[in-house]
Amino acid sequence: MSFIDLLSLFAIIAIWLLMIMNVILSVGGFLYYMKVGKGDGRIPLEKYPMVSVLVPAHNESIVITRTVRSLLKFHYPKELYEIIVINDNSSDDTAEKLMELQKEFPEHKLIVINTGPEVGGTGKSNALNIGFSMSRGEVIAIYDADNTPEPDALIILVENLMADDKLGAVIGKFRTRNRNASLLSRFVNIETLAYQCMNQAGRYFFFKLCTIPGTNYVIRRSIIEEIGGWDVKALSEDTEISFRLYRMGYYIKQMPLAVTWEQEPHLLKVWFKQRTRWAKGNIYVLLKNFRYGFDKSAGPMRLDVFYYTTVYVLMLSSLIISDLIFFSGLMGFIHITLGGFSSLLWGMAILVFVINMMLTLVTEKNEFSLESAILSLIMLFTYAKLWVFVVLNAIRLSIMDQVFHKEVTWDKTVRYVESAAAKDDASDLEELLDKKARRNKHGRK
Amino acid sequence: MSFSMMFKGAAVLCLFLCLLAVVPVHAEEEQTYLPSGEAEILLVHNETMTSAEEEDIEFISMAATALNKSCDFGTPQQCADYVSKYKYIICYNLDGASLEFMEGLDTSGASLMILGSTFTEQYLSHTGQKSYYITEENQGLTEEKQNLTEENQKLTQEKQTLEERQVKGKLSYAFSEENTFEELVEMKGLKAFLHGNYSSGEITAGNETIPFCSQVGNVRFIPVTAYSGKLVRAALMQEMVQWMWPYRDAPPDYAQYFVLDQVYPFMPAEKLKEKVDVLIESGIPFAISVMPISQNTEFPSMKQFCQVLSYAQANGGAVILNAPIIHQTEVEIDELYEKLTDMTTAYTNYGVYPLGLQVPLSWTNDEVYLKVLERYKTVFVYDDGESSGFEIDSHQNVLFQNSHQLILPLIELDHTGTSYLKCYSSALYFNAGEDLEVLEQKLRNCKESSVPFKSLWDMNHSVWANDFSMDYENHTLRINEEERVIEFHPEEFDEDFEYGRNALQRITVSLQNQNKVLMLLVAVIIVLFTLLILYARKRNKRNFFYDDNRE
Numbered sequence: 001m002s003f004i005d006l007l008s009l010f011a012i013i014a015i016w017l018l019m020i021m022n023v024i025l026s027v028g029g030f031l032y033y034m035k036v037g038k039g040d041g042r043i044p045l046e047k048y049p050m051v052s053v054l055v056p057a058h059n060e061s062i063v064i065t066r067t068v069r070s071l072l073k074f075h076y077p078k079e080l081y082e083i084i085v086i087n088d089n090s091s092d093d094t095a096e097k098l099m100e101l102q103k104e105f106p107e108h109k110l111i112v113i114n115t116g117p118e119v120g121g122t123g124k125s126n127a128l129n130i131g132f133s134m135s136r137g138e139v140i141a142i143y144d145a146d147n148t149p150e151p152d153a154l155i156i157l158v159e160n161l162m163a164d165d166k167l168g169a170v171i172g173k174f175r176t177r178n179r180n181a182s183l184l185s186r187f188v189n190i191e192t193l194a195y196q197c198m199n200q201a202g203r204y205f206f207f208k209l210c211t212i213p214g215t216n217y218v219i220r221r222s223i224i225e226e227i228g229g230w231d232v233k234a235l236s237e238d239t240e241i242s243f244r245l246y247r248m249g250y251y252i253k254q255m256p257l258a259v260t261w262e263q264e265p266h267l268l269k270v271w272f273k274q275r276t277r278w279a280k281g282n283i284y285v286l287l288k289n290f291r292y293g294f295d296k297s298a299g300p301m302r303l304d305v306f307y308y309t310t311v312y313v314l315m316l317s318s319l320i321i322s323d324l325i326f327f328s329g330l331m332g333f334i335h336i337t338l339g340g341f342s343s344l345l346w347g348m349a350i351l352v353f354v355i356n357m358m359l360t361l362v363t364e365k366n367e368f369s370l371e372s373a374i375l376s377l378i379m380l381f382t383y384a385k386l387w388v389f390v391v392l393n394a395i396r397l398s399i400m401d402q403v404f405h406k407e408v409t410w411d412k413t414v415r416y417v418e419s420a421a422a423k424d425d426a427s428d429l430e431e432l433l434d435k436k437a438r439r440n441k442h443g444r445k
Numbered sequence: 446m447s448f449s450m451m452f453k454g455a456a457v458l459c460l461f462l463c464l465l466a467v468v469p470v471h472a473e474e475e476q477t478y479l480p481s482g483e484a485e486i487l488l489v490h491n492e493t494m495t496s497a498e499e500e501d502i503e504f505i506s507m508a509a510t511a512l513n514k515s516c517d518f519g520t521p522q523q524c525a526d527y528v529s530k531y532k533y534i535i536c537y538n539l540d541g542a543s544l545e546f547m548e549g550l551d552t553s554g555a556s557l558m559i560l561g562s563t564f565t566e567q568y569l570s571h572t573g574q575k576s577y578y579i580t581e582e583n584q585g586l587t588e589e590k591q592n593l594t595e596e597n598q599k600l601t602q603e604k605q606t607l608e609e610r611q612v613k614g615k616l617s618y619a620f621s622e623e624n625t626f627e628e629l630v631e632m633k634g635l636k637a638f639l640h641g642n643y644s645s646g647e648i649t650a651g652n653e654t655i656p657f658c659s660q661v662g663n664v665r666f667i668p669v670t671a672y673s674g675k676l677v678r679a680a681l682m683q684e685m686v687q688w689m690w691p692y693r694d695a696p697p698d699y700a701q702y703f704v705l706d707q708v709y710p711f712m713p714a715e716k717l718k719e720k721v722d723v724l725i726e727s728g729i730p731f732a733i734s735v736m737p738i739s740q741n742t743e744f745p746s747m748k749q750f751c752q753v754l755s756y757a758q759a760n761g762g763a764v765i766l767n768a769p770i771i772h773q774t775e776v777e778i779d780e781l782y783e784k785l786t787d788m789t790t791a792y793t794n795y796g797v798y799p800l801g802l803q804v805p806l807s808w809t810n811d812e813v814y815l816k817v818l819e820r821y822k823t824v825f826v827y828d829d830g831e832s833s834g835f836e837i838d839s840h841q842n843v844l845f846q847n848s849h850q851l852i853l854p855l856i857e858l859d860h861t862g863t864s865y866l867k868c869y870s871s872a873l874y875f876n877a878g879e880d881l882e883v884l885e886q887k888l889r890n891c892k893e894s895s896v897p898f899k900s901l902w903d904m905n906h907s908v909w910a911n912d913f914s915m916d917y918e919n920h921t922l923r924i925n926e927e928e929r930v931i932e933f934h935p936e937e938f939d940e941d942f943e944y945g946r947n948a949l950q951r952i953t954v955s956l957q958n959q960n961k962v963l964m965l966l967v968a969v970i971i972v973l974f975t976l977l978i979l980y981a982r983k984r985n986k987r988n989f990f991y992d993d994n995r996e
Contacts, residue, residue, distance in 0.1 A: 016963070023970055030977055034984070348967040355974045362981040 004334050007321045012345070014318035018310065019352055025202030026194075026356050032205035033198075033256055033363045041156040041257030043163045051081040051158055051218070052137030056127035060145035061092040063263060067147050068101050072108050074154045081154065082109035084135055085145075088127040089117050124214075125230035125237040132224055140224060144215040148177060149260035156258040157218040168223050168250025169242075172216040172258030173197050175364075181266035186375055187383040188264040188271065193367065194360040200254050203307070209300045210252040212245075214238035216260035223250065239285045239308075246301035247292065272390060279394030280401075282308060316391050323385070353380055478840050480517035482530025485509075487555075488518035489528075489546075490537045494837070498538060501672040503835040505535065506842040507809075508682045511853045511869035514689070516842040521546035523840075529553040533689055538633070538670045539564035547571045558665040558688055560681075562636035565666050569638070574662040577639045614650035616657055616669070618680040620865040621895060626858050628676035632668045640666070645687070646680055658684045679856045679866045686868040698867035700899030702852055703731040703891065704765070704803070704825065706874040710738045714749040720877060720884055721757045727888040730900030732763040734803045734825070734874075739787035742794070751795035752936060758797065759933035763901035765825055766792070766799035768808060776813050777961070785817065786910035793915070793924060798931070800906040800917060801825055801850075806833040809844040822907040824849045825872050850904065861890040867897070 053071055057064055064085070071083050087094050098112040113134060115127070132140065139158055143149060153172055161170045174196075179189035196213060203209045212219075214237070224230075227244050230237045242252060265271035286308045292298035293305030328334040357376035361367040480487060486509050490502050502518055509516035517524075517531070521542035528534065528549035536542075538561040542550075550557065551572050559565045569577050612635045619625035635650050638661040646657030648668065657680060658667045665688045672678055690696040705720060724731045733754060738747065754764055769784055785802075792799055801823030808814035809826060811834055818824055826844075844851070855864035855871035864871055875887055891898065906917040915924050922929045 020966075027973070027977070030981070034981070037984070345963065348963065352967055352970055355971055359974045359977055359981075362978045362985070365985065368978075368982070368985075 004325065008325055011318040011322040011325065014314045015322065015349060018315055018318070019349055019356075021310065022199070022356055023352060025199045025206075026359050027202070028205035029198040029201030030359055030363065032201045032254075036256055041160070041255055042152075043159040045159055045162055048077055048080050049138040049158065049162060050136060051076065051139045051141055051154065052131075052135035052221075053081060053083045053141040053143060053154070054128055054131040054135065055083065055085045055143050055145055056088055056124050056131065057085055057090065057094055057098075057145040058088040058127070059090045059092045059094060061090070061094045061097055063146040064094055065097050065101060067143065067145055068098070068110065070148045070151075071143065072101075072105055072110070073151050074149070075151045076155045076158070078108060081141075082111060082135070082137065084111045084113065084131045086127040086131040087112055087114045088130075089115055123232060123237075125232045128237070129229040129232070132229060135221075138221050139218050140221055141218045142215060143260065144262060146263040147174070147215055147260045148262070149216060150258075153216060153258040153260055154218070156255055157216075160253055160255050160258075161218050161220070164253070166249075166251060167253050168245040168248065169212055169217055169219040170253045170255050170258075171200070171210055171212055172260060173254070173256040174213060174216050174260045174262050176264045177261040178263050178266060184268060184271055184383075185264050185266040187379050189367075190357060190361065190372065190376060190379060191383065192264070193364060194357050197256065198360040198363070201256060203303075204252075204254045207300050207303055208251045208253075209246075209303055210254045211242040211304065212238040212252060215262065216258065219245075223248065233284070237281070239282055240288075243285060243289045243292070243301055243304065246304070247298055249299070251300070268386075272386070272393075275387070275390040276394050276397065279312075279391050280398050283312065283394055283398050286312060312391065316388060319384070319388050323388075350377070350380060477838070480519045480524045480527055480840055482517075482527035484515035484517040484531065484841060486514050486516040486533045486535060487524055487528065487531035488516055488535045488537060489521055489524055489539060489542075490518060491540055492520045492522070497671060497673060499835075499837050502537065502837060503833065504672055504678060505537065505681070506835075507844075507853065508678075508685060508869075510842045510845045510851060511682070511871075512686060512689070513845075513851075515845050517840055518837075519840050525549055529555075531555050534558070535560065535685075536564050536568075537561070539567075541567060556665070556688060557663060558667070558685070560667050560672075561670045562632070562634055562638075562666075562668050565638065565661065565664060565668075566636065568664065569662060572662070577661050612650050614648040616646060616648050616674075616677055616680065618646040618657060618676055618683075620679070620683065620858075620867075624858075624865045624895075626676050626865075628674045630669045630674060630677050631671040633670045636668065638666060645684060675856050675858060679858060679864070682856075682866060682868055696868065698897055699870045701855060701864065701867075701891075701894075701896045702825070702870070702872045702901065703729050703888075703898060704872050704874045705731060705733045705877050706803075706827070707736065707767070708733050708877045709736045710750045711744075711746050712750070712877070714746070714753050717750070717877065718753045718756065719881060721753060721760075721762060723881060723884055723888070724762065725757075725760045727885075727892075729888055729891055729898050730761060730763075730902075731757075732765050732800075732825075732901050733757055733877075734765050734767045735792065735797075735799065736767050737769045737784075737788035738791050739784060742791040747791075748795065748936065751792065751797050752933075754792070754797040755795065756933045758931050761900060761902065764792070764797055764799050765801040765803050765823070765901070768802055768804040778813050778816055781813070781817055782820075782911055785820075786913055789908065789910055789915070790913055793913075796929075796932075798915060798917075798922060798924075798929070799908070800901050800915075801852075801908070803827060805829040805831065807831055810834040810836065810839070815843060818844075818849065820909050822850055823852070823901070823904070825852045826854060827872070827874055828854050850906070861887065863890045863894045865894055865896060 053074075055067065055071070060067075068083065068085065074081065085098055087098060095112070095114050098110075102110050102112060111134065113130060115130060119126075119130065128142065139161060141154055141157065149172075157170045157172055161167050174192065176185060176189035176192055179185050200210050200213070217238075219241075223245060226248070227241070231240045231244075245252060265274055286305070289301070289305060290309070293302050293309070295302070298305075325334065354373060354376045357379075358368065358373055361369075361372050488502065488505055488509070490498070494502070506516050506518060514533075521539065525543060525546040526549075528546060529552060531553065532555055534550065534553065534555045535558045536550075539559075540563060542564070547568070550568070557568075559568060566578070569575055612632045613629055614632060614635065615627055616630040617625060617627050630648060632648070632650075635653055635655065637653070637655045638659070640656060640659035640661050643660035643665075644656035644658065648655050648657050655668065657669070658665065660666070665684070667681065667684065669677055669681075672681055686696050703724070705724065708717065721733070735754065758764060766785075766789060769781075769788065771781075789799060802818070802821040803825040804814065804818065804827070806826060806828050808818065850870075852870045852872045855873050856866055857863065858865055862873070864873070873887075873891065875884060902917075902920070905919070906915075908915040913925060915922070917923075922931065
């Protein structure tokens, strides 16, 4: 058996292991969605806690107005929640836009913290720490500056959190507001639903294990105080805080009925930058927490260490190896003598990938279609390959940061004015929200 | 047509295709073979039989195969319509038969051999040959019976033993002047008939002695009804050959093949070479039946082993491959093909060329194994003591249908395990684990048996596997159309061999077996996910459209 055979064998085993893992998580996620979907996600409380909604914003002039307006529409007692927007060293007119909103809604507790270069501009974690220091809420809710949460998102999250003392945080689901903006945003939409929502739901269903996605979540104030705020070195502060939370003995719940809509990158350059930041952050968290993978006291978090390791090590290496072998084979540079593996095996893997995607999409309105199936297939050969480059770039940058002792900076995702297509999405969203409101009025069947 | 409608159609089609892939489709009913007159021999037996009788049918069917004859077997009822189409008919221990069958038999013109006296009597009576009964009336002989021997005259003086009872007698049978053997045999009633000018062997019970086989009227008659003994089996085969041989002279002799059996690849090479040297020295052509191997073929011990085999080949010995031992109840034919290909190439890569396959008896009655055997022209059969899987309902000697060069186990007639039967190609298997002295003694016995031995190199052979073919024709060996020369070159062996280096190959082999498991897994995933999708679609419709209707 040659070295190439060995690599090929490794790639095949790794890909099938990941595939089976995903299938299992999808089934779990699907069952969880169906279970949750039977109700409305609400657990009425005798007493509702004070909630501080933190919104870190760095040059978010384009989206901030819409975000704040939707936050102001929360179906939560007005006097029991405050919105704290941390305008973090913005050089655009975010501050002016926020001031206008403050004037327009004087009856709401809308607090704006404007930071300069002395204290701000070093990242989301730092901005959240600043906002947290000003907050009063027993429960902290986090929303990104480009979010449009549904009105009942906050109350669902808070009610679920307060109903169980063992819960450290409750996360909602996020959807792509601008899915029709470009082919890339369509891919992002499918990826979000399949890998960020469905997999989360599967992990929660089987292991009561979730990772905070960075937005649309609530967390107990006491926990943030105990851990001393957000880790400013972590670019992926959400993953970092999830690991810390599990080490403390809490768990995180996913509540898919608490939905927020967010703007996803529709340009490759922006997407690449955002995903590189995520990947860098995840690599940091993984390296920092890897030892807990072998520590019994870490509880179910060990599974998360395993999960991230398989995603970043197995998936990356197997994709690179299989692609290199495939193209080198096509060019006639290498020849595999490994027997027993037919193209049928690869065909089956593709089939499983697509049907897995379709199972995810069927749980959402207007997502399940032949078009989506074709997109999933195209995605496998295009978008999935880009992920490899993202991770490789993140590894390169992480190494460079270590070598040159570079400080962590916030590579902010560039926002843009939504196009006609995106506006169609927005009107779809409005219609959906309207329909939900009517459903709530009439009661569920 | 909307996208949604299109999708529904596609989903249903996918589900249907998946189901088709998972559920085996039996497009046509399995055809049961029944005797229809296409074989050369028809073997007729009773409808209800004991297991011992079924074993006899199996043996006679196998004997027909050994004698290169196609054979159908069935009850008189099953064969009545086609009885006239057979050239040779053997009626085994029949208690009786329908009129239709009797008439068919009478008019068929086939050569008839009847085993057991009950049916012989009925047949003679039905066909107007009662004169062959030994009765008081027959004492005044007619003209026709002037030719009868004095022995027959004597028999007529004795009381007729007509009652139906199990009788044991001593069979005495000679394969040559020097080789006469004796054995107890069983008969249903000791009945004698006046016989013509052919008789062979003797059976003595009490004071009576009758021929083992004789010509009674137009019937070749053998009174024995149980064929479990070695001598009676050998004698029956000998008589069958004689009966079917159309000429006056004796039928031709078939050779015997000396097979050094159960030779394992990792047995000490020196010990194997000692035995090979003895065989070469004896001058008796021999074959070495090697156990299959597909893993660790690069080990030095394998190389040494193949060196000895190569040395044997260069000195007139041939190599055959022993079939792999399979413990699974259901065998996947593709897997077996693949294994046999690997096992064959494992040897040919070292210049060792297995010319045939050695299989247990059970392979000769199994549909899957028979399919595998189609790839081998030369097939050695051995009795491993396990159930042969013979089915009386198969109604034919299926092994014959493959047109092999069949070499069946010899029938050991003395304590040395020597056979004196020359009527079919037989194999003398000698366990390679036996001592050298035992081998030498065996070779001496073989030389004395007067049975000719033949080298496999004097016959044509062919083997083909998945991507491999081997032909030996007119003393030229070709592998994948490429000519090979049988020669021996001593080689050095790697002293510092790293034995762990083949672990990955073993993993690969085990992964290859997982392909089917994966396919099944994928099919299950697709069916499960399709069901979940259909459920979710139904649920979505209810949830998403409910409010609009209420509005």
